[in-house]
Amino acid sequence: MKKFMEEHRKKFGDFEVIEFVDEQAVESLRKHTACDVPLTLNWTWEYGSEVAELRRLYEKGKVNQWNAETELDWDTPVTKDEWVLNPEGSMLAQACALMGKDEATQKAAAFDELAYLMSQLLHGEQAALQLCGQLTNLCDKMDQKWYAASQVVDEARHIEVISKFLQRKMGTIYPVGGTLKFLLDELLEAEGVQKKTLGMQCLFEGTAVGIMDLMRSESRNALFSHMMEKVEQDESRHAAFGVLTMRRVVQEASENEMHEMEDWAFQVLEALNANQQLDMLAHLGPKYDIDGEAMTRMFTGMAEFADINSRAFMHTVVPNLKRLGLITERTESGWRKVGMMVDERAGKPAAGLPEVS
Numbered sequence: 001m002k003k004f005m006e007e008h009r010k011k012f013g014d015f016e017v018i019e020f021v022d023e024q025a026v027e028s029l030r031k032h033t034a035c036d037v038p039l040t041l042n043w044t045w046e047y048g049s050e051v052a053e054l055r056r057l058y059e060k061g062k063v064n065q066w067n068a069e070t071e072l073d074w075d076t077p078v079t080k081d082e083w084v085l086n087p088e089g090s091m092l093a094q095a096c097a098l099m100g101k102d103e104a105t106q107k108a109a110a111f112d113e114l115a116y117l118m119s120q121l122l123h124g125e126q127a128a129l130q131l132c133g134q135l136t137n138l139c140d141k142m143d144q145k146w147y148a149a150s151q152v153v154d155e156a157r158h159i160e161v162i163s164k165f166l167q168r169k170m171g172t173i174y175p176v177g178g179t180l181k182f183l184l185d186e187l188l189e190a191e192g193v194q195k196k197t198l199g200m201q202c203l204f205e206g207t208a209v210g211i212m213d214l215m216r217s218e219s220r221n222a223l224f225s226h227m228m229e230k231v232e233q234d235e236s237r238h239a240a241f242g243v244l245t246m247r248r249v250v251q252e253a254s255e256n257e258m259h260e261m262e263d264w265a266f267q268v269l270e271a272l273n274a275n276q277q278l279d280m281l282a283h284l285g286p287k288y289d290i291d292g293e294a295m296t297r298m299f300t301g302m303a304e305f306a307d308i309n310s311r312a313f314m315h316t317v318v319p320n321l322k323r324l325g326l327i328t329e330r331t332e333s334g335w336r337k338v339g340m341m342v343d344e345r346a347g348k349p350a351a352g353l354p355e356v357s
């Protein structure tokens with residue numbers, strides 16, 4: 001993984017970004033649709049509950065099921081003429097404002113950016129669906145299989161709701177970005193419950209909760225807010241499964257295994273962070289005369305960069321990894337250096353997630 005990502009790295013001052021200048025490389029990543037997944041299927045003959053906390057999470061999931069078609073008011077308009085999110089939440093809109101472009105252009109740019117981000121979340125949802133399907137086979141306890149199966153249904157609903165939102169309301173589903181596709185394949189093709197759970201349930205679900213919470217807090221559109229609120233509720237249950245499972249894993253892990261998980265967690269999220277929206281800017285920047293590289297250089301060089309950039313990470317994933325012992329003194333400076341961790345929010349428990357003791 002490291003080697004592949006290094007081939008696409010570029011220095012921006014102290015910051016390193018990942019940029020796919022070669023569109024062919026991205027296309028071949030997208031065309032890689034048949035993944036070779038090593039799977040061990042585990043039967044169990046124990047049908048009683050063995051992990052009470054997972055059974056409770058499964059019960060909670062049953063109570064909180066919802067129907068994407070009937071729960072939301074799909075008649076609510078979503079248009080390019082409105083601020084779907086606050087303008088401060090859009091990198092493109094702010095760049096357009098700085099360049100003196102009119103408000104209609106700023107709104108259109110923010111709309112495109114949102115469609116791009118939601119498209120990436122949609123592709124991530126598909127990966128989560130596939131991965132949870134794998135977990136129903138891989139896990140060896142019935143409580144885990146039940147829980148994973150219930151999450152498969154949740155993820156199908158997320159794909160349904162986000163794809164309908166994009167198709168009905170935004171008009172476009174953008175292709176998956178190169179860095180994201182590479183990282184999702186890394187998780188899907190990983191061997192064993194441990195890496196899959198750490199990667200998808202803790203790292204990706206935890207980051208997704210942070211991003212969704214940020215977007216919901218910036219939303220000015222009732223349909224978008226409602227959709228995000230419903231999806232986020234499910235996602236925090238999913239991130240909780242990650243923590244509960246990983247808590248058992250870390251209790252039994254040797255020091256070497258802990259180091260390995262700690263380093264891998266950092267590599268995966270650092271790569272996601274290093275992409276710094278370059279895929280989005282490469283796609284949409286030219287439409288608004290925005291130079292993606294200059295924009296990223298400016299953003300990563302800002303004094304407030306770490307504060308702004310770390311919000312999504314500090315919401316759930318970083319506090320959870322710290323509690324699990326997967327961010328320690330050995331690696332903490334790395335997280336800080338790339339703007340994924342700041343002091344003031346460190347250790348704040350994320351809403352709805354179990355404390356790890």
Ligand SMILES: [Fe+2]
Pocket residue numbers: 125128154155158235
């Ligand atoms: Fe999801």
Ligand SMILES: [Fe+2]
Pocket residue numbers: 128155205234235238
């Ligand atoms: Fe999820």
